[in-house]
């Protein structure tokens with residue numbers, strides 16, 4: 001069998017930063033450190049941090065007053081920020097700066113008194129966080145059909161923002177439908193959304209013509225990992241999301257099979273390498289990696305943790 005690794009894949013700068021924030025908080029303040037929601041959507045990362053003294057909670061009400069509490073990379077609503085203050089928590093915000101940029105953009109449109117459309121999946125923590133930064137009603141949608149059915153107050157005063165980890169192609173279609181139906185709608189440049197989402201999807205598209213099966217290392221609740229897997233499905237390829245090498249089912253493979261391998265933005269490279277090792281055991285003899293877009297994006301740590309950064 002032959003394995004082609006998509007490049008780039010795996011950790012993005014926002015995930016790197018979020019994990020480093022939790023690790024530094026553990027070093028500096030000691031366990032337990034509380035994290036609201038999963039810091040990033042990866043089972044392995046979450047279990048590793050849990051074993052080191054991190055307590056993941058779904059609500060700030062579960063956090064003892066005054067405790068060190070980290071907000072996940074997906075961002076939080078104004079209500080959560082207010083609740084954190086009320087409980088006098090020592091908050092460290094690991095929201096990815098690219099998500100914060102979406103919050104600020106949405107708030108700028110709100111100041112212009114525009115009705116807001118959020119292109120994204122309802123219920124995802126990032127979408128709920130962004131929705132919760134806006135006082136007025138927000139329309140959350142993710143398909144062209146939903147655009148066609150949308151009822152708005154004033155078609156002349158609309159704006160949209162998007163979830164950072166959507167399918168770049170789907171988002172383009174939705175935005176085109178919005179612009180067709182509401183020609184004066186305002187919105188950010190699509191290319192500005194998230195470099196990592198775009199690059200990982202481009203990298204998978206670059207290999208799908210030359211493979212017969214796609215594996216994506218990532219957890220089931222990881223939005224961007226699911227979008228990568230869908231790229232394989234759309235090409236008609238059997239495509240599987242695996243947490244690690246233990247999820248590989250030998251019945252998926254046969255001699256001579258051409259396999260593509262990628263990883264979502266929240267999946268560590270160590271897991272990719274374990275998957276590669278297991279594929280070798282299952283008969284992969286040729287493992288190659290394509291040259292891809294070089295990524296040099298890094299984000300600064302929050303000021304309260306930056307002084308000992310290196």
Ligand code: SF4
Nearest residue numbers: 012014096098164194
């Ligand atoms: S996928 Fe993009 S928006 Fe999400 S954490 Fe990574 S860099 Fe930030």
